[in-house]
Amino acid sequence: MVDGCILIVDANEGPMPQTRFVLKKALEKELCPIVVVNKIDRPQATPHISLDKVLDLFLELGASDNQCDFPYLFASGLAGYAKENLDDEAKDMQPLFKAITRYVPPPLGNPEKPLQLQVTTLDYSEYLGRIVIGRISNGTISAGQQAALINEKGDIIKAKVTKLMGFEGLQRVEMESASAGLIVAVSGFANANIGETIACPNQPQALPLIKVDEPTLQMTFSVNDSPFAGREGKFVTSRQIRDRLFRELETNVALRVEDANSPDKFLVSGRGELHLGILIETMRREGYEFQVSQPQVIYREVNGQSCEPYELLVLDMPEDSVGSCIERLGQRKAEMQNMHISANGRAQLEFVIPARGLIGFRGDFIRMSRGEGIMNHSFLDYRQLIGNIEARNKGVLVAFEEGISTFYALKNAEDRGVFFIKPGIKVYKGMIVGEHNRPQDLDLNVCKTKQLTNHRSATGDELVQLQSPIEMNLERALEYIGPDELVEITPESIRLRKIAKKFAKR
Structure with a gap:
């Protein structure tokens, strides 16, 4: 929808x-970014060195000669000024x-040409239904007019523009008509999807489709x-959960929802743990109660071979954490592509890694970098299936x-492992309460009470402390669970449990 951008x-x-x-996506669209070097008023700022790094990044991402000759400015967002040269006086x-x-x-x-509007974003309203947002490439559109939707298969579906809205700041305002160059929101096209074209019904011409990452x-x-x-939970039935998941499809174009082989199970596919985690957290805050399984990668056949998704992983961390990160990623079948250590003691590493090798790595990375690391990854492509990847090497306390x-x-039971719960927490049979020191699972009675007697213990007055438990938030829980485990999601709690557990009589 844009003609330019600022980096x-x-x-x-x-x-x-x-x-x-984001820069790679902008360069692919043949945009020429305006580079703004911000925070030049900081004492340790090195504006020209940062500018050289930007040029290196442009070259690395395959920018054209025109894109590499980018305009640049120096600015301070806090002080509210920008200038073309560091020596210039600046006021605003x-x-x-x-x-x-x-x-x-x-x-x-x-x-003057026939109408062409490409759908770039989707929204949803309970009153208007699906709302499509995009920029008018050619022609004029008016509220109440007849138009044609050209879908990805090339079929032409005629419909009426029931409402036309423009944008003023962050607000939507109703409009009677809009012409080429404006970004508008249009209702009346219930089956429109990203990349499809709304065109003139008499001369329908489609624009090139936009590809959405699978x-x-x-x-x-x-x-x-x-x-x-x-x-x-407030919403606990399969009907309520199903309705909520399919309603999410109205606006979340990268999401896929399918009915599973059981009426109370649904297969939900997304671009990664973060994408699915945001959906889970949103549903949880809305009052939904449900459970989710371990994330699994989606395999495909390419040229008759079984292939799996690979990701480009970029890590930014303190230099003294590099060795442990490289070792751990090597166990997860990652290949290092690039490594750069800056003068301020931080290192940037690039890896190509199978998507399943990233499952559960974020928690390890935070611990290895002592919370100072930054991790980013994006889908690269599908490649031939690699061998077995080491999963969690410790059992759980149940x-x-x-x-x-x-x-x-x-x-x-402290010597058996580390716990995820504190005293006074309600537990049930099959609930995971901690991590075992050994590879196998261990069943524990965490509700056992001390037998009271009328004898005073010699150490009774000593202060006994319990080691701090590991707090299992949603993101960590999704990364941690194994194939035979589930995460129970409620508005108040996040619990880990076994799918089915049979216990011997004691």
């Missing part, structure tokens, strides 16, 4: 790992506004069937009876 870079740190993905942002008008070309559309990970969403089911966890039981 903002920190004057001290230079381009960050996450800059690579006028140089930036002038650069936009000078280097960003005006829209190329012709309002999902790479899949999870099973199902009705919560644990002993605590229905206690904390509660074998329902009750309330006690300090006494947790303290006595």
